[in-house]
Amino acid sequence: MPEELSAGQAHGKLADRFRKKQIKLGVREWPDAREIHFKASLTDSIAEVFAKGANALGEPLLPLAPQAPLDALRYRKKRAQWSDPITNLDQPLWLALVHGVTRHLGIEYKLIVKINTRWGVAPSPTATPRELLTSFGMNPQEFSLYTQDGVEPLLPDTPLSLQRGDCFEAQQDGKYGSTVTASRARRGSQTIEDDVEATTEAGETARLITVGSQKYVEVRDINVPSPPWGKERASILIAVPATYPSGGLDAFYLGLPFTHSSGSIPNGQWTVIIDGRSWVLISWHYHDSRPWNPLQDHLTTHIRHCRGFFLKRGVRQ
Amino acid sequence: MLLVGRNTHPQRSSLLVREVLAPHEGDLKEQEHGAITFSSRYLGRALLRVRELGLAGFITVHTHPGCDTRVGFSPYDDSSDPELMANLYDLQPTGVFGSVVLGDRAAQG
Numbered sequence: 001m002p003e004e005l006s007a008g009q010a011h012g013k014l015a016d017r018f019r020k021k022q023i024k025l026g027v028r029e030w031p032d033a034r035e036i037h038f039k040a041s042l043t044d045s046i047a048e049v050f051a052k053g054a055n056a057l058g059e060p061l062l063p064l065a066p067q068a069p070l071d072a073l074r075y076r077k078k079r080a081q082w083s084d085p086i087t088n089l090d091q092p093l094w095l096a097l098v099h100g101v102t103r104h105l106g107i108e109y110k111l112i113v114k115i116n117t118r119w120g121v122a123p124s125p126t127a128t129p130r131e132l133l134t135s136f137g138m139n140p141q142e143f144s145l146y147t148q149d150g151v152e153p154l155l156p157d158t159p160l161s162l163q164r165g166d167c168f169e170a171q172q173d174g175k176y177g178s179t180v181t182a183s184r185a186r187r188g189s190q191t192i193e194d195d196v197e198a199t200t201e202a203g204e205t206a207r208l209i210t211v212g213s214q215k216y217v218e219v220r221d222i223n224v225p226s227p228p229w230g231k232e233r234a235s236i237l238i239a240v241p242a243t244y245p246s247g248g249l250d251a252f253y254l255g256l257p258f259t260h261s262s263g264s265i266p267n268g269q270w271t272v273i274i275d276g277r278s279w280v281l282i283s284w285h286y287h288d289s290r291p292w293n294p295l296q297d298h299l300t301t302h303i304r305h306c307r308g309f310f311l312k313r314g315v316r317q
Numbered sequence: 318m319l320l321v322g323r324n325t326h327p328q329r330s331s332l333l334v335r336e337v338l339a340p341h342e343g344d345l346k347e348q349e350h351g352a353i354t355f356s357s358r359y360l361g362r363a364l365l366r367v368r369e370l371g372l373a374g375f376i377t378v379h380t381h382p383g384c385d386t387r388v389g390f391s392p393y394d395d396s397s398d399p400e401l402m403a404n405l406y407d408l409q410p411t412g413v414f415g416s417v418v419l420g421d422r423a424a425q426g
Contacts, residue, residue: 116407143404144357149365153358171361172404175397176379176416177352203387203423 014094018042023093023103027053030074030106031082046073046096047089053105062112062165063119070112070121076104114167115145126159133170143170188295192217192240195299202300209275215240216253216274219303224310230259236306237279238299248292249302252309253279267309284309318355318363319376321413332413335372338363352393353379360401364408374405374413376426384420394418 021042026035038056040049050073054061061069072085085108086101097103111122115136123135129145144153146169153171154160192208196217199206205220217238226232235255241247256278260266269281284306286292318338324331344359355377363375381388390398398416405414417426 116404117410118407142400146357146361151358151362151365169361169408170404171357171364171408172401173346173357174355174360174377174401174416175347175352176354176377176394176418177347177391197392200389201381201391202384203389203420203425 012095014042014092018094025049025053025103025105027056027105027107029057029059030072030108035104040093042092042094042097044093045090046086046093046101049073049093049105050089050107054107057107059107059109061107062110063114067119070119071110072108074106074108075102076106077102082106109164111162111164113162113165115170116168122162125162127162128157128159129154130156132160132162132168136170138170142172144172145170187298188245190245190298192244192299195245198298199300199303204300204303206299206303209237211274213242217299218275219306222303222307222310228261229310230261234258234310236282236303237274238302238306245294245298248286248294248297249299250286250292251284252282252306254282255279282306282309318359319378319417320363320367320370320372321374321376322370323373323413332373332376335370336366338366338375360405364405364412367409367412374409374415376414377401377416378419379416380419384423386420386422388418388420388423389425390416390418 019042022039023042024037025040026037028035036056038052040052044052047068050069050071051061051065053073054071061071063070068089073089074082074085077083083101086096088096091099111125112119113122113132114120115132115138118136120136123131127135130140133140133143133145140156145156146153148167148169150169154168192215196206196208199217199219207218209216209218217240218235219238220233220235222234222236224232224234237253237255238249239251239253240249253272253274254265254268256271258265258280265280265282267283269283271278271280273279286305318340319334320336320338321332322335324333340355340359344356344362345353346356347354360377367373367375381391394416402414402416405412415426417424
Protein backbone atom coordinates (compact mmCIF):
# COMPACT_ATOMS: atom_id res chain seq x y z
CA MET A 1 0.00 0.00 0.00
CA PRO A 2 1.45 3.42 -0.92
CA GLU A 3 2.75 5.31 2.05
CA GLU A 4 0.75 8.33 0.98
CA LEU A 5 -2.42 6.44 1.87
CA SER A 6 -1.18 5.68 5.34
CA ALA A 7 0.03 9.24 5.68
CA GLY A 8 -3.45 10.47 4.84
CA GLN A 9 -4.80 8.67 7.86
CA ALA A 10 -3.02 11.11 10.16
CA HIS A 11 -4.95 14.12 8.86
CA GLY A 12 -7.99 12.24 7.56
CA LYS A 13 -7.47 13.41 4.02
CA LEU A 14 -6.38 11.68 0.87
CA ALA A 15 -3.60 13.25 -1.18
CA ASP A 16 -5.03 15.06 -4.21
CA ARG A 17 -3.23 12.88 -6.71
CA PHE A 18 -5.14 9.84 -5.47
CA ARG A 19 -8.54 11.48 -5.51
CA LYS A 20 -9.53 10.28 -8.96
CA LYS A 21 -7.66 7.02 -8.68
CA GLN A 22 -9.66 3.89 -9.30
CA ILE A 23 -8.46 0.56 -8.07
CA LYS A 24 -9.35 -3.00 -8.95
CA LEU A 25 -11.19 -5.01 -6.35
CA GLY A 26 -12.44 -8.57 -6.23
CA VAL A 27 -15.89 -9.59 -5.04
CA ARG A 28 -17.68 -12.90 -4.69
CA GLU A 29 -20.89 -14.19 -3.31
CA TRP A 30 -19.86 -15.08 0.19
CA PRO A 31 -18.40 -17.49 1.13
CA ASP A 32 -17.00 -19.47 -1.76
CA ALA A 33 -18.34 -18.45 -5.17
CA ARG A 34 -15.96 -17.43 -7.94
CA GLU A 35 -14.41 -14.00 -7.50
CA ILE A 36 -14.98 -11.40 -10.18
CA HIS A 37 -13.37 -8.00 -10.52
CA PHE A 38 -14.67 -4.47 -10.55
CA LYS A 39 -13.30 -0.99 -10.07
CA ALA A 40 -14.00 1.58 -7.40
CA SER A 41 -12.63 4.99 -6.56
CA LEU A 42 -10.48 5.37 -3.49
CA THR A 43 -12.80 8.12 -2.36
CA ASP A 44 -15.91 5.93 -2.65
CA SER A 45 -17.54 5.08 0.63
CA ILE A 46 -17.65 1.44 1.60
CA ALA A 47 -21.44 1.65 1.03
CA GLU A 48 -20.77 2.67 -2.57
CA VAL A 49 -18.17 -0.07 -2.97
CA PHE A 50 -20.73 -2.51 -1.53
CA ALA A 51 -23.32 -1.46 -4.12
CA LYS A 52 -20.80 -1.55 -7.00
CA GLY A 53 -19.70 -5.01 -5.97
CA ALA A 54 -23.32 -6.19 -5.87
CA ASN A 55 -23.89 -4.75 -9.34
CA ALA A 56 -20.80 -6.54 -10.57
CA LEU A 57 -22.28 -9.78 -9.26
CA GLY A 58 -25.61 -8.95 -10.93
CA GLU A 59 -27.57 -9.26 -7.69
CA PRO A 60 -28.61 -5.91 -6.19
CA LEU A 61 -28.55 -5.40 -2.46
CA LEU A 62 -31.76 -5.45 -0.49
CA PRO A 63 -33.51 -3.33 0.44
CA LEU A 64 -32.78 -1.04 -2.47
CA ALA A 65 -31.15 2.35 -1.88
CA PRO A 66 -31.65 4.72 -0.19
CA GLN A 67 -32.44 2.23 2.56
CA ALA A 68 -29.43 0.65 4.26
CA PRO A 69 -28.85 -2.88 2.96
CA LEU A 70 -29.54 -5.83 5.21
CA ASP A 71 -27.03 -7.89 3.26
CA ALA A 72 -23.51 -7.99 4.68
CA LEU A 73 -20.09 -7.13 3.26
CA ARG A 74 -17.00 -8.97 4.44
CA TYR A 75 -13.37 -9.08 3.33
CA ARG A 76 -11.05 -12.01 2.94
CA LYS A 77 -8.27 -12.12 5.44
CA LYS A 78 -5.08 -14.13 5.37
CA ARG A 79 -5.34 -17.91 5.33
CA ALA A 80 -8.68 -17.69 3.51
CA GLN A 81 -10.56 -16.55 6.56
CA TRP A 82 -13.39 -14.06 6.32
CA SER A 83 -13.85 -10.97 8.44
CA ASP A 84 -16.97 -10.18 10.37
CA PRO A 85 -19.43 -8.00 8.44
CA ILE A 86 -18.11 -4.47 7.92
CA THR A 87 -20.26 -2.14 9.98
CA ASN A 88 -18.79 1.25 9.14
CA LEU A 89 -20.16 1.71 5.63
CA ASP A 90 -19.60 5.47 5.66
CA GLN A 91 -15.80 5.38 5.73
CA PRO A 92 -13.99 5.94 2.41
CA LEU A 93 -12.40 2.98 0.70
CA TRP A 94 -8.88 4.35 1.07
CA LEU A 95 -9.25 4.66 4.84
CA ALA A 96 -10.74 1.17 5.07
CA LEU A 97 -7.72 -0.16 3.18
CA VAL A 98 -5.44 1.65 5.60
CA HIS A 99 -7.33 0.02 8.46
CA GLY A 100 -6.69 -3.43 7.03
CA VAL A 101 -9.62 -4.16 4.76
CA THR A 102 -8.34 -6.19 1.81
CA ARG A 103 -9.27 -5.89 -1.87
CA HIS A 104 -11.03 -9.24 -1.78
CA LEU A 105 -14.62 -8.76 -0.75
CA GLY A 106 -17.51 -11.13 -0.14
CA ILE A 107 -21.20 -10.25 -0.13
CA GLU A 108 -23.40 -12.29 2.14
CA TYR A 109 -26.77 -12.25 0.43
CA LYS A 110 -29.45 -12.92 3.01
CA LEU A 111 -32.97 -14.24 2.67
CA ILE A 112 -34.50 -10.79 2.75
CA VAL A 113 -38.26 -10.42 2.35
CA LYS A 114 -40.67 -7.56 2.69
CA ILE A 115 -43.84 -7.33 4.79
CA ASN A 116 -45.85 -4.17 4.15
CA THR A 117 -43.22 -1.43 3.99
CA ARG A 118 -40.62 -3.23 6.08
CA TRP A 119 -37.76 -5.42 4.95
CA GLY A 120 -36.31 -8.09 7.16
CA VAL A 121 -34.39 -11.35 7.15
CA ALA A 122 -36.55 -14.46 7.11
CA PRO A 123 -35.74 -17.03 9.79
CA SER A 124 -35.59 -19.85 7.22
CA PRO A 125 -36.57 -20.59 3.60
CA THR A 126 -39.43 -22.73 4.88
CA ALA A 127 -40.66 -20.44 7.63
CA THR A 128 -44.39 -20.52 8.28
CA PRO A 129 -46.44 -17.32 8.12
CA ARG A 130 -46.62 -17.46 11.91
CA GLU A 131 -42.82 -17.65 12.19
CA LEU A 132 -42.31 -14.94 9.58
CA LEU A 133 -44.72 -12.54 11.27
CA THR A 134 -43.11 -13.20 14.62
CA SER A 135 -39.63 -12.53 13.20
CA PHE A 136 -40.91 -9.15 11.99
CA GLY A 137 -42.24 -8.34 15.46
CA MET A 138 -45.86 -8.81 14.46
CA ASN A 139 -48.23 -10.82 16.63
CA PRO A 140 -49.65 -13.71 14.54
CA GLN A 141 -52.79 -13.54 16.70
CA GLU A 142 -53.42 -10.04 15.37
CA PHE A 143 -52.11 -10.22 11.81
CA SER A 144 -52.85 -12.46 8.85
CA LEU A 145 -50.23 -12.80 6.14
CA TYR A 146 -51.11 -12.46 2.45
CA THR A 147 -49.06 -12.66 -0.70
CA GLN A 148 -49.01 -9.33 -2.49
CA ASP A 149 -52.40 -8.98 -4.19
CA GLY A 150 -53.55 -12.24 -2.57
CA VAL A 151 -57.20 -12.44 -1.57
CA GLU A 152 -56.98 -15.32 0.90
CA PRO A 153 -54.75 -15.36 3.97
CA LEU A 154 -51.86 -17.80 3.99
CA LEU A 155 -52.39 -20.70 6.37
CA PRO A 156 -50.47 -19.70 9.51
CA ASP A 157 -48.71 -23.01 10.06
CA THR A 158 -48.08 -24.14 6.49
CA PRO A 159 -44.40 -23.72 5.51
CA LEU A 160 -43.67 -21.22 2.78
CA SER A 161 -41.09 -21.55 0.06
CA LEU A 162 -39.38 -18.22 0.47
CA GLN A 163 -37.25 -16.54 -2.13
CA ARG A 164 -35.07 -13.52 -1.60
CA GLY A 165 -37.09 -10.39 -2.43
CA ASP A 166 -40.52 -11.96 -1.78
CA CYS A 167 -43.13 -9.38 -0.73
CA PHE A 168 -46.05 -10.01 1.63
CA GLU A 169 -48.78 -8.02 3.25
CA ALA A 170 -49.78 -8.36 6.88
CA GLN A 171 -53.32 -7.25 7.58
CA GLN A 172 -55.14 -6.82 10.87
CA ASP A 173 -58.82 -7.31 11.54
CA GLY A 174 -60.86 -4.17 12.18
CA LYS A 175 -62.54 -4.35 15.58
CA TYR A 176 -65.31 -2.01 16.55
CA GLY A 177 -67.90 -1.89 19.27
CA SER A 178 -67.85 -1.89 23.00
CA THR A 179 -65.96 -4.28 25.21
CA VAL A 180 -68.39 -3.46 27.97
CA THR A 181 -71.59 -3.91 26.02
CA ALA A 182 -71.41 -7.66 25.93
CA SER A 183 -70.58 -7.88 29.59
CA ARG A 184 -72.38 -4.76 30.66
CA ALA A 185 -74.01 -5.13 34.01
CA ARG A 186 -77.72 -5.47 34.15
CA ARG A 187 -79.56 -2.17 34.57
CA GLY A 188 -79.84 -1.44 38.25
CA SER A 189 -76.50 -3.00 39.15
CA GLN A 190 -74.19 -1.07 36.84
CA THR A 191 -71.48 1.28 38.12
CA ILE A 192 -71.22 4.97 37.32
CA GLU A 193 -68.03 4.10 35.39
CA ASP A 194 -70.11 1.80 33.14
CA ASP A 195 -72.57 4.61 32.58
CA VAL A 196 -69.89 7.20 31.79
CA GLU A 197 -68.51 4.85 29.14
CA ALA A 198 -71.96 4.25 27.68
CA THR A 199 -72.64 7.98 27.70
CA THR A 200 -69.37 8.65 25.88
CA GLU A 201 -70.34 6.06 23.27
CA ALA A 202 -73.59 7.92 22.81
CA GLY A 203 -71.63 11.02 21.83
CA GLU A 204 -71.56 13.00 25.07
CA THR A 205 -68.36 14.52 26.38
CA ALA A 206 -68.45 13.09 29.89
CA ARG A 207 -65.79 12.35 32.50
CA LEU A 208 -65.75 11.16 36.06
CA ILE A 209 -64.30 13.43 38.74
CA THR A 210 -63.59 12.29 42.29
CA VAL A 211 -63.22 14.90 45.02
CA GLY A 212 -62.48 13.22 48.33
CA SER A 213 -65.00 10.42 48.53
CA GLN A 214 -67.55 12.19 46.34
CA LYS A 215 -67.87 11.31 42.67
CA TYR A 216 -69.18 13.69 40.05
CA VAL A 217 -69.78 13.35 36.34
CA GLU A 218 -68.87 16.39 34.31
CA VAL A 219 -70.71 16.69 31.00
CA ARG A 220 -69.46 19.34 28.58
CA ASP A 221 -70.79 20.93 25.44
CA ILE A 222 -74.48 20.54 26.12
CA ASN A 223 -76.34 22.54 23.49
CA VAL A 224 -78.62 25.16 25.01
CA PRO A 225 -80.79 27.83 23.36
CA SER A 226 -79.10 31.22 23.15
CA PRO A 227 -80.93 33.51 23.89
CA PRO A 228 -82.13 33.32 26.58
CA TRP A 229 -78.86 31.70 27.70
CA GLY A 230 -75.70 33.73 27.25
CA LYS A 231 -73.78 30.85 25.62
CA GLU A 232 -74.74 28.09 23.23
CA ARG A 233 -72.98 25.37 25.18
CA ALA A 234 -73.05 24.54 28.85
CA SER A 235 -71.08 22.32 31.20
CA ILE A 236 -72.90 20.56 33.98
CA LEU A 237 -71.75 18.56 36.97
CA ILE A 238 -73.81 15.75 38.42
CA ALA A 239 -73.16 14.49 41.94
CA VAL A 240 -73.19 10.70 42.16
CA PRO A 241 -74.48 9.16 45.40
CA ALA A 242 -72.38 6.40 46.92
CA THR A 243 -75.36 4.07 46.59
CA TYR A 244 -75.76 4.67 42.81
CA PRO A 245 -77.73 3.41 40.94
CA SER A 246 -80.26 2.49 43.64
CA GLY A 247 -79.53 5.93 45.03
CA GLY A 248 -80.65 8.12 42.17
CA LEU A 249 -79.13 11.13 40.48
CA ASP A 250 -80.84 14.39 41.30
CA ALA A 251 -80.31 18.04 40.34
CA PHE A 252 -77.01 19.25 38.93
CA TYR A 253 -74.47 22.05 38.98
CA LEU A 254 -74.06 24.52 36.12
CA GLY A 255 -70.53 25.60 35.20
CA LEU A 256 -69.83 29.32 35.66
CA PRO A 257 -69.51 31.86 34.22
CA PHE A 258 -72.93 31.49 32.65
CA THR A 259 -75.70 34.02 32.19
CA HIS A 260 -79.41 34.18 31.49
CA SER A 261 -81.29 37.05 29.86
CA SER A 262 -83.38 37.46 33.03
CA GLY A 263 -80.25 38.63 34.85
CA SER A 264 -80.03 35.62 37.16
CA ILE A 265 -79.79 31.88 36.67
CA PRO A 266 -83.30 30.37 37.06
CA ASN A 267 -83.48 27.85 39.90
CA GLY A 268 -79.93 28.77 40.91
CA GLN A 269 -79.08 28.02 44.53
CA TRP A 270 -75.62 28.50 45.96
CA THR A 271 -72.20 28.55 44.31
CA VAL A 272 -69.48 26.03 45.09
CA ILE A 273 -65.96 25.40 43.84
CA ILE A 274 -65.40 21.84 42.68
CA ASP A 275 -62.28 20.63 40.91
CA GLY A 276 -61.04 24.20 40.65
CA ARG A 277 -64.12 25.61 38.91
CA SER A 278 -67.13 27.57 40.16
CA TRP A 279 -70.50 25.91 39.81
CA VAL A 280 -74.00 26.96 40.77
CA LEU A 281 -76.37 24.30 42.08
CA ILE A 282 -79.53 24.07 40.01
CA SER A 283 -82.64 22.91 41.78
CA TRP A 284 -84.06 20.56 39.19
CA HIS A 285 -85.76 17.40 40.42
CA TYR A 286 -87.83 14.46 39.33
CA HIS A 287 -91.54 14.76 39.74
CA ASP A 288 -93.14 12.96 42.66
CA SER A 289 -95.27 11.00 40.25
CA ARG A 290 -92.22 9.85 38.36
CA PRO A 291 -89.29 9.41 40.75
CA TRP A 292 -85.86 7.99 39.89
CA ASN A 293 -86.15 4.33 38.92
CA PRO A 294 -82.81 2.46 38.98
CA LEU A 295 -84.13 -0.18 36.60
CA GLN A 296 -85.05 2.45 34.06
CA ASP A 297 -82.97 5.54 34.72
CA HIS A 298 -79.25 5.99 34.33
CA LEU A 299 -76.69 8.68 33.56
CA THR A 300 -77.79 9.22 29.96
CA THR A 301 -81.45 9.62 30.90
CA HIS A 302 -80.47 11.98 33.70
CA ILE A 303 -78.50 14.16 31.29
CA ARG A 304 -81.61 14.25 29.12
CA HIS A 305 -83.59 15.25 32.22
CA CYS A 306 -81.08 18.04 32.93
CA ARG A 307 -81.38 19.30 29.35
CA GLY A 308 -85.05 19.90 30.07
CA PHE A 309 -84.01 22.65 32.47
CA PHE A 310 -82.36 24.68 29.72
CA LEU A 311 -85.37 24.10 27.49
CA LYS A 312 -87.81 24.96 30.29
CA ARG A 313 -89.65 21.74 30.02
CA GLY A 314 -90.20 18.50 31.79
CA VAL A 315 -90.03 18.46 35.50
CA ARG A 316 -90.73 20.60 38.50
CA GLN A 317 -88.29 22.63 40.55
CA MET B 318 -66.60 0.08 3.51
CA LEU B 319 -66.62 3.30 1.51
CA LEU B 320 -63.98 3.36 -1.21
CA VAL B 321 -63.01 6.97 -1.77
CA GLY B 322 -61.20 9.09 -4.29
CA ARG B 323 -59.74 12.55 -3.89
CA ASN B 324 -61.41 15.65 -5.20
CA THR B 325 -58.45 17.97 -5.64
CA HIS B 326 -60.42 21.19 -6.11
CA PRO B 327 -58.00 23.96 -5.07
CA GLN B 328 -60.43 25.55 -2.61
CA ARG B 329 -62.63 22.65 -1.63
CA SER B 330 -60.64 19.47 -1.62
CA SER B 331 -62.64 16.53 -0.37
CA LEU B 332 -63.08 12.80 -0.54
CA LEU B 333 -65.75 11.36 -2.80
CA VAL B 334 -67.26 7.93 -2.35
CA ARG B 335 -66.62 5.97 -5.53
CA GLU B 336 -67.92 2.60 -4.43
CA VAL B 337 -69.55 0.95 -1.44
CA LEU B 338 -67.93 -2.39 -0.72
CA ALA B 339 -70.50 -4.49 1.11
CA PRO B 340 -69.30 -7.44 3.17
CA HIS B 341 -69.60 -10.94 1.75
CA GLU B 342 -70.36 -13.98 3.80
CA GLY B 343 -67.49 -14.52 6.21
CA ASP B 344 -66.20 -10.97 5.92
CA LEU B 345 -67.57 -10.12 9.37
CA LYS B 346 -65.87 -12.34 11.90
CA GLU B 347 -67.96 -11.08 14.80
CA GLN B 348 -71.36 -9.62 14.41
CA GLU B 349 -72.99 -9.70 17.79
CA HIS B 350 -74.80 -7.11 19.82
CA GLY B 351 -72.33 -4.38 20.67
CA ALA B 352 -69.40 -5.62 18.59
CA ILE B 353 -68.36 -6.11 15.00
CA THR B 354 -65.10 -7.35 13.52
CA PHE B 355 -64.18 -6.71 9.90
CA SER B 356 -61.99 -9.62 8.82
CA SER B 357 -58.53 -8.94 7.45
CA ARG B 358 -59.77 -10.55 4.23
CA TYR B 359 -62.54 -7.93 3.91
CA LEU B 360 -60.11 -5.08 4.60
CA GLY B 361 -57.58 -6.60 2.20
CA ARG B 362 -60.26 -6.89 -0.48
CA ALA B 363 -61.04 -3.21 -0.01
CA LEU B 364 -57.37 -2.34 -0.38
CA LEU B 365 -57.02 -4.41 -3.55
CA ARG B 366 -60.11 -2.74 -5.02
CA VAL B 367 -58.72 0.70 -4.11
CA ARG B 368 -55.53 -0.14 -5.98
CA GLU B 369 -57.43 -1.61 -8.91
CA LEU B 370 -59.50 1.56 -9.30
CA GLY B 371 -56.65 3.93 -8.53
CA LEU B 372 -58.53 5.40 -5.58
CA ALA B 373 -57.21 7.21 -2.53
CA GLY B 374 -58.31 4.78 0.17
CA PHE B 375 -61.31 3.67 2.16
CA ILE B 376 -63.39 4.51 5.19
CA THR B 377 -64.74 1.84 7.52
CA VAL B 378 -68.31 2.39 8.67
CA HIS B 379 -70.07 0.90 11.66
CA THR B 380 -73.14 1.84 13.66
CA HIS B 381 -73.95 2.28 17.30
CA PRO B 382 -77.54 1.09 17.46
CA GLY B 383 -79.53 3.07 19.98
CA CYS B 384 -77.74 6.36 19.31
CA ASP B 385 -79.98 8.91 17.74
CA THR B 386 -78.87 12.53 17.32
CA ARG B 387 -75.51 12.11 19.04
CA VAL B 388 -73.01 9.39 18.47
CA GLY B 389 -69.36 8.90 19.28
CA PHE B 390 -66.61 6.34 19.10
CA SER B 391 -66.56 3.98 22.06
CA PRO B 392 -63.41 3.65 24.17
CA TYR B 393 -62.98 0.25 22.51
CA ASP B 394 -63.15 1.89 19.06
CA ASP B 395 -60.64 4.48 20.22
CA SER B 396 -58.25 1.84 21.49
CA SER B 397 -58.40 -0.51 18.50
CA ASP B 398 -58.87 1.85 15.56
CA PRO B 399 -55.46 3.58 15.74
CA GLU B 400 -53.76 0.19 15.41
CA LEU B 401 -55.84 -0.66 12.37
CA MET B 402 -55.14 2.73 10.81
CA ALA B 403 -51.40 2.32 11.48
CA ASN B 404 -51.59 -1.07 9.79
CA LEU B 405 -53.39 0.36 6.75
CA TYR B 406 -50.89 3.19 6.39
CA ASP B 407 -48.10 0.64 6.74
CA LEU B 408 -49.67 -1.23 3.84
CA GLN B 409 -50.26 1.87 1.74
CA PRO B 410 -48.36 4.90 3.07
CA THR B 411 -49.81 7.25 0.46
CA GLY B 412 -53.40 6.13 1.09
CA VAL B 413 -56.25 7.84 2.88
CA PHE B 414 -57.93 5.76 5.56
CA GLY B 415 -60.44 6.56 8.25
CA SER B 416 -63.50 5.39 10.08
CA VAL B 417 -67.01 6.64 10.68
CA VAL B 418 -69.55 5.69 13.32
CA LEU B 419 -73.23 6.27 12.66
CA GLY B 420 -76.25 6.82 14.88
CA ASP B 421 -79.80 7.05 13.55
CA ARG B 422 -79.37 10.75 12.70
CA ALA B 423 -75.78 11.48 13.55
CA ALA B 424 -72.30 10.58 12.45
CA GLN B 425 -68.78 11.05 13.72
CA GLY B 426 -65.55 10.40 11.88
